[in-house]
Amino acid sequence: MTISRPSPFFAPGSKTTDQSLAIISLKRDQQIPAVLQTSTSSKSEDTITNTRFGSFPHSTLLNQPWGSQVIASNVNAQSARKGKKRKREDNDSQDKAIEDDEDGDGTLPTFEAAASGFAHVLPPTPELWTVSLPHRTQVVYTPDYSFILQKLRVRPGDSIIEAGAGSGSFTHAAARAVFNGHTAKTPSQKNGRSSKKRKRLGQVYSFEYHEPRYQEICKEVVQHGLSGVVTATHRDVYADGFALSDPSSPVRANAVFLDLPAPWLALPHLSRTSPNSPLNPKTTTHLCTFSPCIEQVQRTIEKMRELGWVEIHMFEVSHKRIDVRRELISLDYEGLRGVNASAASVDEAIGRLRELEGKGKVWHAKDEKNGKKASKDDQNSKGGKKELAKEGAEPQVESRKDRLARIKEQDKDRKPWKEGRLVHRSESELKTHTSYLTFALLPRAWSAEDEEKARSQVTSAEKGKQQ
Structure with missing residues (x-):
């Protein structure tokens, strides 16, 4: 039997084409099959695949290299503009009225990118x-x-x-x-003789x-x-x-x-x-x-x-x-994503407590300057009276805003694949059966x-x- 069009499972080509099967990958365990198709009706209507991560018109998925990341489109904004025409100004003779999208001019509507959401378009495989x-x-x-x-x-x-x-x-x-x-194929020629092996x-x-x-x-x-x-x-x-x-x-x-x-x-x-x-x-x-x-x-x-x-x-x-990943636990990762910003050791916890104690001293020192009496705990602390007695010698304590900015700047030169500890965990839901x-x-x-x-x-x- 002769096949005019090769199967996308055997020869998907380099790009997505019309009437071809594609897998829209939203995340690792969520894929949606879709037959990509363009509009053939008199009206300019595009086929749209709606997902939890956004809407994807097929016009944005066609002629894309396999594996491309496609940004979701704002379909509601496009539909809201339907039926509206721009009024021609009296003093502007060169302006042309924008024709309604529903008039059917044979062109597909253009969609603007959504604020969030994307997917990858993948060639179909048995897996x-x-x-x-x-x-x-x-x-x-x-x-x-x-x-x-x-x-x-x-x-x-x-x-x-x-x-x-x-x-x-x-x-x-x-x-x-x-x-x-x-x-x-036709019988091949070998040394001037046709091979009968088919x-x-x-x-x-x-x-x-x-x-x-x-x-x-x-x-x-x-x-x-x-x-x-x-x-x-x-x-x-x-x-x-x-x-x-x-x-x-x-x-x-x-x-x-x-x-x-x-x-x-x-x-x-x-x-x-x-x-x-x-x-x-x-x-x-x-x-x-x-x-x-x-x-x-x-x-x-x-x-x-x-x-x-x-x-x-x-x-x-x-x-x-089994999911294998690196677990990053330290106060040095505060403000970063995918980390555990807790104290990794006793020394790190004591250092943070001393930092908080220093902030308290600064706050009480400011109160004393304003005529308020410092608390007994602050005055009875080690060196508390001497430090509060010094004018203009407040402890230099880094604010949280400055600390987060410093950590974010240090993250640019960080090598996460070398830091932390290697941990593994079995997946919670197994897609299998006995x-x-x-x-x-x-x-x-x-x-x-x-x-x-x-x-x-x-x-x-x-x-x-x-x-």
Whole structure:
């Protein structure tokens, strides 16, 4: 199948384009997918994506290099100006009346930047799509599907079966893993001879039983440019298996991923003996089942052993993200952001207390000059009477304003990556779930003809060495 427009997951280009999928990143754990589009109606109306950090018209997101920071726009100010015209002065013949925005002159309105708020526009990847997709079912997250694809040994040009597409998270990751080009190239020329070896194109055969989810998957596959790589089918694989209705295009899968409530009911259809077997007869088949309960794993393994699957292993992926940062604790960081402006040691605390005591002495000294009697505590303090008796010899105490200005000036030459202490903390909310991954292998069928062919190859190789 020829694709006129490459998928943004495979070839996003250097800039954002019209009708392309983009990920609007607001912060580390909050991304919004958006299909960027310009106005095609007679009226000059721009598509706007509203977020908690501001409004972003698509005209400000288009033709931007990927990764650019885009400032939020003041959409309300633009809409408030609609319907207003500037009056022409009597003595100004060169002025032209400003036409109303709603007249439809074919140009998009210009928006002024908002006082705050920004976002980054990122190219779509399976990882970003996983954290931003609309949840229709339980999602296979990045730590799970990266481990699954590695254990299944999926590589470009392979064919993989996915049963239980759900929200499409694993579908996008598998499509990137098997992608090896959209169309097969013509036979290459080698030493004047055409090579008959044809380039293998990767393929993902996705099966979904729930019809509304199947329809959503089909829309996303077309919208994301994955039609040449992903084949979605609405079917109950428990009863009907994995063979396609078109016999001219057999599946021939190298790997199988079953995200089903009862995987053991679908295993009998993954057989090499059936006439419409979906497995590649020339390679070993790698299988993975995704189950949330250990009882499901037990029943699946029993069926695997019964059907001849070997090298059965079960894994549990327990992913945890750890935030590592430097903790800056000192009174020297007062007024700075992201620090703990508390005393880091006893000496620092005593120094601040002495500073406060000196401020008290200055205040009492001023009161005495104004004819007020100093307090007993101040007079009985060590050296209190002598210091207050000296005229014009007030202690020099730095004010808080001067101290904050000094700290801010010193912060310019500070190296925060060398100061403080290194601390770590696990994230409070884990975007994951309990999952048991069961892997198994089904060796390729080995017939008497295959044995004879292998023996002849070994014999010919030995004769060649002797000569």
